[in-house]
Structures are given as C-alpha cells and as structure tokens.
Amino acid sequence: MVNRRRFLGGSLSTPVLATTGGRGATCSAHTGSSRVRPGDPAWPAHSSWSSLQRRLSGRLFPLRSPLGSCRDPESAACRELFRELKNPYYIGDDPALTQTTGWVDAWTSRPSAYAVEARRAADVAAAIDFARDHSLRLVVKGGGHSYLGTSNAPDSLLIWTRAMNDIRLHDAFVARGCSDEPAPAVSMGAGAIWVRAYDEVTTRGGRYVQGGGCATVGVAGLVQGGGFGSFSKAFGVAAASMLEAEVVTADGLARTVNSRSHPDLFWALKGGGGGTFGVITRLTLATHELPPYLGVVSIPIRASDDAAFSRLVSRFLDFYVTALFNPSWGEIANIATDNTLEIEMAFQGFDQARAAAIWQPFLQWVEASPEAFTLVRPPLIRAVPGNRRWDPAFLKTYAPAAALSDDRPGASPNNIFWAANRSEAGHFIHAFKSAWLPAALLEEHRRGNLTEALIGASRHAKVEIHFQKGLAGGRPEAIAQALQTPMNPAVADAFALAIIGSEGPPAWPGLPGHEPDLAAARRDAVAVTKAMSELKKVAPGSGSYVAESDFFEPDWQTSYWGANYPKLLAIKRRYDPTGLFFAHHGVGSEAWSDDGFTRTLRQEAGGG
Numbered sequence: 001m002v003n004r005r006r007f008l009g010g011s012l013s014t015p016v017l018a019t020t021g022g023r024g025a026t027c028s029a030h031t032g033s034s035r036v037r038p039g040d041p042a043w044p045a046h047s048s049w050s051s052l053q054r055r056l057s058g059r060l061f062p063l064r065s066p067l068g069s070c071r072d073p074e075s076a077a078c079r080e081l082f083r084e085l086k087n088p089y090y091i092g093d094d095p096a097l098t099q100t101t102g103w104v105d106a107w108t109s110r111p112s113a114y115a116v117e118a119r120r121a122a123d124v125a126a127a128i129d130f131a132r133d134h135s136l137r138l139v140v141k142g143g144g145h146s147y148l149g150t151s152n153a154p155d156s157l158l159i160w161t162r163a164m165n166d167i168r169l170h171d172a173f174v175a176r177g178c179s180d181e182p183a184p185a186v187s188m189g190a191g192a193i194w195v196r197a198y199d200e201v202t203t204r205g206g207r208y209v210q211g212g213g214c215a216t217v218g219v220a221g222l223v224q225g226g227g228f229g230s231f232s233k234a235f236g237v238a239a240a241s242m243l244e245a246e247v248v249t250a251d252g253l254a255r256t257v258n259s260r261s262h263p264d265l266f267w268a269l270k271g272g273g274g275g276t277f278g279v280i281t282r283l284t285l286a287t288h289e290l291p292p293y294l295g296v297v298s299i300p301i302r303a304s305d306d307a308a309f310s311r312l313v314s315r316f317l318d319f320y321v322t323a324l325f326n327p328s329w330g331e332i333a334n335i336a337t338d339n340t341l342e343i344e345m346a347f348q349g350f351d352q353a354r355a356a357a358i359w360q361p362f363l364q365w366v367e368a369s370p371e372a373f374t375l376v377r378p379p380l381i382r383a384v385p386g387n388r389r390w391d392p393a394f395l396k397t398y399a400p401a402a403a404l405s406d407d408r409p410g411a412s413p414n415n416i417f418w419a420a421n422r423s424e425a426g427h428f429i430h431a432f433k434s435a436w437l438p439a440a441l442l443e444e445h446r447r448g449n450l451t452e453a454l455i456g457a458s459r460h461a462k463v464e465i466h467f468q469k470g471l472a473g474g475r476p477e478a479i480a481q482a483l484q485t486p487m488n489p490a491v492a493d494a495f496a497l498a499i500i501g502s503e504g505p506p507a508w509p510g511l512p513g514h515e516p517d518l519a520a521a522r523r524d525a526v527a528v529t530k531a532m533s534e535l536k537k538v539a540p541g542s543g544s545y546v547a548e549s550d551f552f553e554p555d556w557q558t559s560y561w562g563a564n565y566p567k568l569l570a571i572k573r574r575y576d577p578t579g580l581f582f583a584h585h586g587v588g589s590e591a592w593s594d595d596g597f598t599r600t601l602r603q604e605a606g607g608g
Contacts, residue, residue: 034598035137037155038113044134049114055126056116063096063111063158073513082514085426085506088216089406089415091144092193095160098144098152099216101506103429104521106551107149108509112139112158119163121246121254121281127159128279129252132580137596140275142191143218147432148551150275150583151221153596159279161220164189167200169207173284175244175258185243187284190220195416198390206387207287210235214424215417223283224274225547226487228466230346233474234327237491239270240481241286247278250576254281268571268587271487272561273546276586277575291348295355295383299343300376301366306455308372309339314451316341319362320467321442325495327475330468335458340376344420346468352383392416426506428516431525433501433532433550436494436542437465439472446538453538460531461500461524469545470494488562490543497545500531546585556585
C-alpha cells in the first residue's frame with residue numbers, strides 16, 4: 001500500500017493544510033453555477049475538512065505532486081522517479097499519479113487537492129456528501145488507466161478506491177431480489193485490477209472471467225467503459241457479464257443495482273462510462289467455463305516494397321476471413337509504416353498443434369516468395385493450459401520476457417504486467433484515434449478497398465487492427481448480450497476496432513529535462529489524423545470506443561453510444577440531477593466547461 005506519510009505530512013491540524021481553505025466559509029455562499037477551488041471564498045473551512053477527517057477515521061489526506069523531487073531535474077531522486085514511472089504498480093500506488101502523464105494540447109496529470117482513501121461504501125458516501133454540500137469537483141480513481149484524463153482533476157476531491165480490492169468467488173450466485181438460476185460468478189471491489197482477478201478466478205478457481213488485456217487496468221473502470229479482452233468474440237464484453245453492482249449515487253445513498261433493482265442505472269453502468277452515474281464500490285461478474293488451452297501467435301513479416309506489402313496485407317485479410325474470423329481468435333495485427341505486418345494474435349479452445357496447422361497455409365504462402373517477404377524472426381505459436389495463462393509463477397518461469405515484475409523492494413511476487421504494455425506506463429500521448437471497422441468491409445468485393453485504405457493509412461502512421469474489439473464473427477449470444485448494454489450498437493457489426501496513435505515517454509510541460517517535445521508531438525498528431533482519414537473513406541461515421549478514443553472526438557455522444565445516448569442522459573439526470581459526477585466526454589458533460597468546473601449557460605436549465 002502507499003506510504004501515506006508522504007502525503008499526509010502531518011495531521012489536518014497542521015498550518016500547511018489550514019492555509020488551503022477559506023476561513024469560516026460555508027456552502028451557502030456558493031451560487032451553484034460553478035465548483036469551488038482552493039483559495040475561493042467558498043472553499044471549505046478547516047473545521048469542515050476536520051469534520052470529514054473524523055467521519056473517515058483519518059483516511060483523508062492532502063496530495064502533493066511527486067514532481068517535488070525534481071526541483072533539480074538532474075538529481076538522483078528525480079531520475080529515480082522517472083524510472084519508476086515505467087512501473088505501473090508504482091503509479092497505481094500513488095494517488096497523485098495517473099498511468100498517463102498527459103496529452104498534448106489536451107491535459108496534463110496533476111494531483112487533486114485532497115484524497116479519500118476509500119475502504120468501504122461509507123467512505124465513498126462521506127466523500128460524495130462533502131463534495132455535493134461544498135460544490136467541489138469530484139474525481140474517482142481505481143486503476144488510473146484513462147487516456148482521456150477522467151481520473152485526473154486538479155483542485156478536486158479524489159475518491160481513491162485502490163484499497164477496495166477484495167475478490168470473492170461464488171459457486172452459485174443469484175443477484176439480490178432476482179429469481180435467476182444460480183450461476184458461478186466473482187465479486188470484486190472497485191480497486192481490484194485484472195491481473196489479480198484472473199489469478200484468483202483462472203489460476204486458483206479454474207474458471208474464466210471476461211476482462212481486459214492490460215494486467216493493471218482497474219476492474220470497475222473497464223466494465224463501465226464496456227470492456228474488451230483477448231477473447232471477447234467468445235465471451236463478449238465485460239460489461240455484459242455484470243450481474244450486480246453496489247454503487248453510491250450523488251445523493252450519498254449506497255444502492256445495490258441489478259436487472260430487478262434500479263434496472264435503468266444497472267444498464268447505464270454496463271458501458272455508459274466511468275465516473276458518470278455514481279461510484280461503484282463492488283461489482284459481480286458471471287464466470288465461464290475455462291478453455292483447456294489459451295495461446296498466442298506472433299509473426300512479424302516485412303515486405304520488400306510497397307507493392308509486395310499491399311499483396312501481403314491483402315493475403316492476410318483473405319486468411320483472416322477464412323481461418324480466423326470466428327470466436328476462437330482475437331488480438332492484433334499492426335500495419336506499420338516500414339512495410340511490416342506485425343501479427344500478434346491470441347486463441348482459445350485448442351492446442352498448439354491445431355493452431356500451427358491453421359497458420360500453415362498462410363506461412364507457406366509467405367515463405368514461397370523470399371524475394372518479397374522476410375520473416376523478421378521465426379514464427380512463435382504457443383499454447384498453455386488455460387489455468388496457467390495468468391499464473392504469475394508460471395509466467396515468470398516460462399515467459400520471463402513477456403511478463404515483467406514490479407521491481408520495488410518488498411513488492412508482491414504476484415505484481416506482474418505484460419512487457420507489451422510497458423510503453424503505456426507513464427506515457428505522454430501525442431494523438432489517439434479509433435474507429436469501428438464494419439464486417440461488411442470483409443466481403444470479397446470490398447476487401448480490396450479495405451486493403452487500399454489500410455495501406456494508405458500506414459503511409460502516415462502505424463495502424464493497429466484490434467480484432468477482439470469488435471464482435472462480428474463472435475458467438476451469437478456474446479453479440480446479443482452486448483446489444484443489451486448502452487454501448488454503440490456498431491460494436492456488434494464491427495469485426496475490429498482500428499486504433500492509430502502516437503506517444504512519448506513520461507513527460508511534464510514546464511519541467512526542464514523532462515518536457516515533451518511538443519513540436520514533434522503535434523507533427524505526430526497531424527500524421528495520425530491523416531492516417532485515420534484514409535480509413536474513414538471506407539468506414540465513415542463508424543463510431544468509436546469510449547475507453548480508447550480521441551480526446552477531441554467530434555460528436556462523441558453518437559460516436560460512443562449511438563442511439564442509446566438520449567436514454568443515458570435521462571438516467572444521468574435522474575440519479576445525478578446537479579451534475580456532481582463529471583468526466584470528459586462523459587454523459588451529461590456537455591453541460592459543463594471542459595475542466596468540469598463551470599456550468600455552461602446554454603445547459604444551465606437542463607440539469608447535469
């Protein structure tokens with residue numbers, strides 16, 4: 001757990017803390033058209049903060065940026081900080097940090113004024129009551145993996161759920177008040193992360209739970225965003241498997257929601273966006289029979305020239321349609337600017353020999369033209385028993401290059417993360433765009449146009465095709481269940497999500513020696529825009545995925561949720577009529593300024 005002494009710096013009776021609040025101010029001095037900041041006349045008095053501290057049994061503390069160690073950017077302490085910013089566990093254990101350090105011309109990670117280390121629903125309710133009564137900006141953070149900065153808000157009160165990380169398996173779960181058949185399930189606290197969930201459910205429990213691919217992403221945040229993993233075509237989105245949730249709403253009440261109790265709110269939480277309708281404290285997901293084998297395929301192929309690259313991409317798409325467009329396969333193929341096709345696929349349900357046989361025709365075609373295609377390294381096709389896929393001990397023994405460890409002294413040996421995700425730890429985003437690719441593009445008469453679009457896009461920036469983030473070709477029940485969530489229905493007709501982005505190492509504007517190269521970042525942003533425009537020629541108006549999308553997404557309401565947005569907005573106004581919960585491009589956020597502090601005049605009469 002975090003070393004709280006670093007953040008407390010003493011009790012709330014210290015003079016440092018007393019200077020952050022107004023003297024004798026009460027919420028009645030506030031007009032309600034904006035939220036208050038430290039130094040404002042309506043900022044809560046010291047006595048108010050002390051009262052909240054007592055209600056929380058000492059789990060309220062002020063936050064300071066860890067960049068304080070970089071007063072001398074060349075100091076050993078500053079160098080150590082930036083080294084640790086590539087460790088997602090270090091970031092997650094510090095409430096003043098987020099997994100993304102910022103986005104050029106969009107936002108920069110900055111700590112809240114105060115944090116509540118929530119350990120139970122009552123702590124969350126106390127923070128919500130305080131923020132509501134004093135017109136404070138409220139922000140919620142569990143895993144802290146938000147590209148759009150939704151778990152970051154300077155001058156705010158942070159509800160930090162990291163400590164609410166318990167996980168409990170059920171052999172026969174029935175949601176409260178429901179009469180469904182008992183079913184295997186798992187209940188998890190809001191601060192649980194996916195590697196812990198998989199280890200408990202899969203390694204120890206012999207079951208499968210649909211979650212995310214990145215090990216350190218928070219369970220609650222991923223589910224509220226929709227939630228894709230390597231095997232979504234087989235098991236659906238994580239949100240669709242939610243059976244029940246415990247959530248504290250803007251009135252400070254803890255509610256148990258499911259298909260019978262507050263079904264509208266339950267529906268909204270299954271993909272309507274995190275930090276928007278309330279604060280989830282616990283959720284329960286259905287678990288599934290564990291496939292006997294789970295595996296990976298890694299094949300990087302470089303083409304000799306543009307013409308050969310076009311042939312390679314075209315052949316791969318043909319192969320995908322005939323062999324991989326089904327519930328067994330997921331993950332990524334990258335169309336790179338240097339004429340390299342980087343295949344990084346995952347499979348479930350069969351062994352290594354079967355996987356190798358499936359790929360043999362494609363590999364034979366590649367190897368038959370050595371003058372045109374080069375295998376950058378030998379193909380890797382591996383399968384492991386299903387219960388070993390997320391076993392920390394197994395991975396560190398048999399896949400040490402794939403699974404990295406938290407290297408801090410005293411860290412749990414189970415603190416592992418995928419090497420492929422290391423670039424995301426502490427990254428500074430230059431640009432990021434995504435678009436659903438309709439399955440109609442795979443029809444034979446349209447496949448050539450898709451190939452041309454992918455090649456055209458790759459002349460500007462690398463294109464990632466995330467096959468698991470599109471349910472077309474998946475199990476019918478997985479598709480049907482996704483359509484019962486508020487996610488954009490385009491996900492059901494998409495065979496993949498195309499992602500084009502650019503990032504740099506951890507950086508903060510204004511910090512000498514650690515500043516982002518803004519000129520280069522903006523050039524990258526232009527290239528990403530050009531690349532996506534090529535794809536939009538064949539997939540216009542296709543929509544985007546809220547958890548992985550552009551900070552500047554136009555018409556985001558329709559892009560993220562399609563025709564479901566009006567219903568989501570009505571639910572938002574029902575449970576949060578004053579707009580206490582705010583997230584960038586979250587439901588109802590059009591009623592507020594970009595930073596969530598000022599209500600816009602055009603929406604003031606319409607509610608939050």
